[in-house]
Amino acid sequence: MQIIERKKAFQDALLTWYEAEKRDLPWRRTDNPYYIWISEVMLQQTRVDTVIPYYERFIKKFPTMQDLSDAPEEDILKMWEGLGYYSRVRNLQSGVREVVETYGGKVPNNRKEISTLKGVGPYTAGAILSIAYGVPEHAVDGNVMRVLSRILLIEEDIALPRNKKLFEQAVMELISEEDPSSFNQALMELGATICTPNPHCLLCPVRDFCIAFEEGKQQQLPIKIKKQKMKHVKLAAFAIQNGDGNWLLQKRQSTGLLASLWEFPMIELQEFSAVEAFEKEKGLKLKNLQELPHVHHVFSHITWDIHVYRAQLEEEHTEGDLQFFTKQEVEALPKSKPVLKIIDLLEW
CATH class of the missing domain: 3.90.79.10 (Nucleoside Triphosphate Pyrophosphohydrolase)
Known part of the structure; x- marks a missing residue:
């Protein structure tokens, strides 16, 4: 992982690009951990363009954690109608109720406590901690694994849960201590817009650091073997x-x-x-x-x-x-x- 030796140059290139090119998304205009939590749950397995109107309607309907905590299930399901994966919003409400009842309505600012909340896995915990609180924590989703598998030439099957640790460790090695929020969002943005399944390498701001590009292997990564039968x-x-x-x-x-x-x-x-x-x-x-x-x-x-x-x-x-x-x-x-x-x- 020779890129770690050039970490500061990599961070600067990535963050400069992100500041100039990032999409203007409503959840990027806030550091409210509740709103960021909502956006991250909605974005799981759903396209950004689809999520935007749902996110805006949802926070208008339930502007505070107390509002969501008190809402009847039928109301939250109606606001989620058409987004799919309805267990997400049930878990979100359960987690928010835990915050209201146990933490006085303040989302925990450390991984140990936030990870105990219903529906908050390692990715969502890291996203809230880094984006809302500026804590240098990993937030590894599919986009991040695709980016890092190419940059660091990680030729392990990303479908195997045990291999996710490799990517979480890599993020912790590379993350900007000064601006972990922008760093994590920049990795996600890069995976969503440039380092896509069919990558646009000529537009990539960190191409000079990409080992897969250097070796001509970018199209072969990430490796994902596991496929559940439909x-x-x-x-x-x-x-x-x-x-x-x-x-x-x-x-x-x-x-x-x-x-x-x-x-x-x-x-x-x-x-x-x-x-x-x-x-x-x-x-x-x-x-x-x-x-x-x-x-x-x-x-x-x-x-x-x-x-x-x-x-x-x-x-x-x-x-x-x-x-x-x-x-x-x-x-x-x-x-x-x-x-x-x-x-x-x-x-x-």
């Missing part, structure tokens, strides 16, 4: 109205995928008729059936192929967890992205 599931969803034009919805279970969100009644497709299976399982009789285009949605390790049907109830009868809602009530409920796609098909 599961494909076929479903049928039914957008059903009663005689008053209200819509039939059900609430998902309180644990698991898309927990506690509302959706049109859905069943997993079998070999026999989707409609017959649905009527038998739900105890309903349908009429005026209309098949709509399929909805395709990809989660991290599962893909849903949803056959969508629009129908009316033959008899005014529901049971179990099914409830009717007006259009306005449906719009106010927290729903998943697949359900929002179905609503788009209904053209209401």
